Amino acid sequence: MNLLNAIQERRSVRSFNKETVPNETIERLLELALYAPNHKMTQPWRFVVLNREDQVEFFHFIQANKARKKGEEEPERKPLAEDAPSHIIAIVMNVNENDKLHRDDFAATGSLVQNFSLLAWEEEIGVVWKTPGLIHEPEFHEFLGVNEGEEVIGLLWIGYPEVVPEIKPRETLKVQYGLPSKS
Numbered sequence: 001m002n003l004l005n006a007i008q009e010r011r012s013v014r015s016f017n018k019e020t021v022p023n024e025t026i027e028r029l030l031e032l033a034l035y036a037p038n039h040k041m042t043q044p045w046r047f048v049v050l051n052r053e054d055q056v057e058f059f060h061f062i063q064a065n066k067a068r069k070k071g072e073e074e075p076e077r078k079p080l081a082e083d084a085p086s087h088i089i090a091i092v093m094n095v096n097e098n099d100k101l102h103r104d105d106f107a108a109t110g111s112l113v114q115n116f117s118l119l120a121w122e123e124e125i126g127v128v129w130k131t132p133g134l135i136h137e138p139e140f141h142e143f144l145g146v147n148e149g150e151e152v153i154g155l156l157w158i159g160y161p162e163v164v165p166e167i168k169p170r171e172t173l174k175v176q177y178g179l180p181s182k183s
């Protein structure tokens, strides 16, 4: 697969088959993704990788957290959904106190995620970047082991696709050539 095909054919995958992506593959793809551009080489990222066993706790945490907010009893642990991902990766980023550098770091981390998604797609591995409100909650940070001075910028669901969604059409390119006319 060449780069053009990878860019055009990649889809956000939300339904996975039961095959497990080897940890070595995830690590290899993450290591390659690190070649993203990064202003001042802050390299603000680290990754928390959850396998299927960890995901039972992860989904239980979500359900228990919801129940707690509604003042309800803690629900029982449930087995994973049939089409659960092979892994979920939390992307953890240092919070740069300089707002400009924080934005630069966020952009660099987005580039890293796209590198990872394209590399994964080339190996027929699907990825979706999810940003539920949960990722900003202190309880979730404690659950994941996210430290003071760090934030979670997203969760990547990863696995071999069960369903590949249709392409979502893009709007027409908006481009301005040159400077606005002064007249």
Ligand SMILES: Cc1cc2nc3c(=O)[nH]c(=O)nc-3n(C[C@H](O)[C@H](O)[C@H](O)COP(=O)(O)O)c2cc1C
Residues within 6 Å of the ligand: 010, 011, 012, 013, 014, 128, 129, 130, 131, 132, 165, 168
């Ligand atoms: C920063 C970011 C956050 C996203 N958050 C979610 C999310 O919370 N849930 C979800 O299902 N998809 C999420 N997506 C995936 C988008 O919905 C998806 O990229 C978009 O629909 C286009 O589809 P495609 O990636 O298959 O081209 C997110 C994507 C990005 C870049």
